[in-house]
Amino acid sequence: MQLAAAIAFFLQRLQTEKQLSPHTLDAYRRDLAKLQQLAEAEGLARIDELKEMLLRGWLAQLHRGGLGARSLQRWLSAVRGLCNCGLREGWLKANPAEGCARPREKNDCRSCWMWTRRRTLSKAPATSVCTCATGPYWNSSTAAACACPS
Template identity: 50%
Template sequence: MGVRLDASVDAFLDHLRVERALSPHTVAAYGRDLAKLVGFAEEQGVTRPEDVDLGLFSGWLSSLAHSGLGARSAARHLSSARGLMRFLLREGVLTADPTTQAARPRSGRKLPHTLAEHELVRLIEAPDASTLRGLRDRAMLSVAYAAGLRVSELVGLTLADVDFERGVLAVTGKGGKRRLVPMGEVALEHLEAYLAARDEEQERTAVLFPSPRGGRLTRQAFWKIVRRTARAAGIRGSVHPHKLRHSFATHLLAGGADLRSVQLLLGHSDVATTEIYTHVTRDHVRRAHQRSHPRG
């Protein structure tokens, strides 16, 4: 059992305080930044430094941007994380620094690139549909993108949360808030195909997407599913669950959905949080102008 990530942060802060003699204010700033990293990692089931990788850092930076953090502040968070990783390298806890490939957040780019629609089709169709696990993975990816779910919302779904007749999910979001989200015909078909096969091969469980043992699938397990499937689909770059949610919102706005509707579907309490997704491509804006303006 290796050292825990939160304990590593404490050791790093002690190093800054004692050996580098940084001011209490500076050490506290490092602590706040790294507490967010630890919290995000724990949400994904990562508690040890050696399990932190580039995909987790990309997801963390994405979540910071999603919360409205500016590029300069996000860059400071990344700098704090890099300081921690370099410290752990020197201490022999790590053998490589996972932050070396992480791109520095730039002004004007609030979110990492989303997946193109053709990439999402490849991702969702990549699992082997001749196996129960492949059917489950395809259904999870399909539902996650179709409904724009957070990882915790996806793995927390039960059979009772699905209205098969209307094709709607009852999702429990942050703070226990419930919302209804349509999932579309394709995701519903993928879900029904998986459940039909599951009824034949696996003991019945209330969990919608159980592990092979029948319990609730962990967040980290879904992260691994996404990364493994993206590699199989030949999709380059970092692909993580947040990217499916970002793609959901971006594609809706690009297709003409209004901001308020996207806010409700995502479960944002403040529309300002949703406005981060108005980074729709300039081509789309130009096409909308050409279609709608009398002199376009």
């Protein structure tokens, strides 16, 4: 199936079946338009021509172009959704976006996140500090935020 037709089908399905908000649909539409531009620049026209290594390269290209981590995460989410739709419809045999790691935000230290999650769940005292390798960066005023510089 042609990539443009697959994108149109997917967006229509999101609008009618998932009943996403218009803002979310617009964001997905923009993200999938970027995907289509990148694919056309590589000479790809069909959805089954998408490969994991291409998607990873495009993620890196978008990052170098200044796209932030959250925007990259949304772009990858839109691509994953499109490919999952392609799996359900039989256009794809595997989801090429599944192997792509979620872009991490600047202060997205896994050990701090896990520590923060444990602290939140256990209701530990606010005097606790982060135990990640970079030292005590716990910000007691924002229990959900990781202030770790790594």
